[in-house]
Amino acid sequence: MPTIEDVAKEANVSIATVSRVLNNSGYVSERTKMKVWSAIKKLNYKPKLSAASLARHKQVFRVGICESKRLQKMERESFTPEFYSVILTALIETGTTYGLSFYKTNLDAPEEHDAYILLGGDTTIETIKMYKDMKKPFLLLDHYIPGQKVDCIVSNGYDGAYYAVNYLIEKGFKKIVHVHGPLNSYGFRSRYEGYTMAMTEAGLFPRYFEYDDVNDNMNDVIGIILRNYGVPDAIFASNDITAMRVIRELKKRGLNIPQDVSVIGFDDIISAEKFDPPLTTVKVFKDEMGSLAAKRIYELIVKQDPHPIVISLFTKFVKRKSSI
Structure with missing residues (x-):
């Protein structure tokens, strides 16, 4: 079985960096995080969970990642926007430690799952009504609709x-x-x-x-x-x-x-x-958006703090050479 040392070697980073990525603690650049996640996937590394974590992970939950027609069209053309690639990588890797298993499905005609993450900005009020009628936990990722009172993870x-x-x-x-x-x-x-x-x-x-x-x-x-x-x-x-x-x-x-x-x-x-x-x-802190979405959908599944919330992450200005 691969170890955390193997992941660090494959990604050409320190063990401490791999640990920070796994625990979403401390600063690690997105480029480095993607290298670590790629190494984890390549080696099929499974992080060890604490006894408390194992106790809550007795069941694997199926979560549908519901993509809009716009995103599906881009994927058919072999183009997944970098923005969502980073979010999805963090979502899936963090979700794995919570016993979540993810499956891509259609936003407007989802397959049967335990919960749903509605990805992107194409969700409408009518779509939200359909998911509410399904009586399954769901949240909006990178979208918010005023007045609907559903869980959302967005950037400010x-x-x-x-x-x-x-x-x-x-x-x-x-x-x-x-x-x-x-x-x-x-x-x-x-x-x-x-x-x-x-x-x-x-x-x-x-x-x-x-x-x-x-x-x-x-x-x-x-x-x-x-x-x-x-x-x-x-x-x-x-x-x-x-x-x-x-x-x-x-x-x-x-x-x-x-x-x-x-x-x-x-x-x-x-x-x-x-x-x-x-x-x-x-x-935009895309990896944190994905990580927070995984944690929040898990809370909704196990009925922990079920009242709807909006999590809005502040951004950071980055000066480079395309502007004075």
Whole structure:
């Protein structure tokens, strides 16, 4: 049987780092965490549980990971967004220590399981009603719908966007554009609202342009911005994938980043640091979102603290070279 020492050797990290990843304690970069989780999976390592943990893990619970049609479409095209890859890795690995077994299923027609995690921003009020009628524990991961009073794990996009836009304003920028995803997603909407508040408080006029990341209309979006608004001082994007597409399209038109236009993303996915130029962004603690979702769905299954809660993780601004 593989040991924690074997995992550390495979991942080329210390035993203490593996322990911190397993226990979600202390700081470990997402890149290193993914290396450790990959080694754990490759070696089929099973962490030893304490006697107290073993007592509560007498039963294995089946949990459905309910994916929207949008996410399923991306997977069929062999593309799982980095954002959700990190969340799912932490969710599954943490859930294993709680006796949880995960199965991907359809959001709108789920298979029979003990509990459900509804992933992404496509869940509607009608979908929530269906899950409530099933009388099974469930939670929303990376989504929140006001008034529904169901468990949610989200990042605080409003606060992160507000901070990032104020950073640009303090640099003296006035023409700050927001390129966002579909606003039915709580994550995109909260970032939109944080941008709006920062601009409004500064006496600046907000400018919004929606990007369709499934059909990729960024060429049209940047064309409209430049024709109708001119070259902006800065563009704040609702996620890193959008920010990267913004930069590529601006470069095609001969604009330099950040000399001509500063660009800030959101999420801090693994590839953001290696992008050209390295992306200034707002870090979402994705691994902690996954870990907290596993712990919370376990609590709901065993009826521990069953009153619905919203867990909102604050973000962290990460300055790199795509902005002044």
